[in-house]
Amino acid sequence: MSINQKIVNDFVKNKIKFVTTVPCKQLAGVIDEIEASKDIYHIPSNKEDEGMGLCAGAYMGGKRSAIIMQNTAIGVTINTLVTLIQYYNIPLPMLISYRGEIGEPVACQVEMAVHTKALLDQLNIPTYHFHTKSDADELDAILNHSFMAKKPVAILTDASFWQGA
Amino acid sequence: MIRSDVLKTLIPIISDQLVVSNIGLPSQELHLLDDQPTNFYMLGTMGLSSSIGLGLALAQKAKVIAIDGDGSVLTNFGTLPTIANNPADNFILLIIDNGSYGSTGDQPTYAGMKTSLSKVAEACGCDNVVECSADDTAAAVKAALDGDKMTIIVSKCESGNIKVPVIDMDAPVIRHRFMTEVSRRNA
Ligand SMILES: Cc1ncc(C[n+]2csc(CCOP(=O)(O)OP(=O)(O)O)c2C)c(N)n1
């Protein structure tokens, strides 16, 4: 089973039925897998805060939801994370490509990478860093944790993780 | 007619419907006029009423009315292509277009100048876009509810606000009360 299939299987196992995405090169394979899944409604969004609004609505409609996005999106979603997702106690797994880490070819990506963990930490968002393939063994439990706690969680997936995958 | 007058005419029609209402005065006015468990009040997050409404409509069967503002739609323009390309026939987006950022003191928006939100919605691919006057808004919402087709309504009204208290309910209480009602309607 590919890592992309494993991720989507864990989503489905956790009854996630509504997923919004904004692409990143590293996420191309998992987005294809989401699109192909017959158990998941895939709704691409134009901006990640919009996507979080869609996810909040779907959750209130009884469908567990999740967002797949790049770490640069932390910058455009802080207000939404704080005043919608956290304020209303809405669970939201965020599968995030951690661009700008070791192996990154694009220097500009490093600029947001150096702030990523500090921002998530400041927001009190439980954060899990996937660096090697076996780190993904915990994904099922992390997703479950988000819905149990009714909190957003961040799963940062770096270049080494996707290379080893 | 200003926004609160329009909302008043809507109450008999939307009182028993699932409503997502926009940040600031729109939510406060709705709360004052007709607080219902079917109302989801946004206490922050300008721009996302239409997105929350669409997500809710796509996830379950009951009809959903998202009450939005011109300023909020302008700040989240990306919502219109998403709505157009993911049609939910139980979804009505009602944009109260008073041509201003009402909640912050009626500073003018571009929607009150050269920009037509109904034309933007059409250009984004939305199929049923209705622009109406404040007086005709209740009838337009009623027709959309009877219609079973996703509809975007742009209600052109005047700027201006009434004095309303802030909403004292806690956000998780608003959400929990709303979700209980949503699941009851889908049982
Ligand atoms: C990111 C952000 N910027 C500014 C504000 C302040 N703000 C709150 S409501 C609002 C006006 C919204 O205008 P509109 O959507 O037209 O609704 P109206 O009050 O006119 O009905 C603004 C600017 C905010 N809440 N969030």
Ligand SMILES: [Mg+2]
């Ligand atoms: Mg306005």
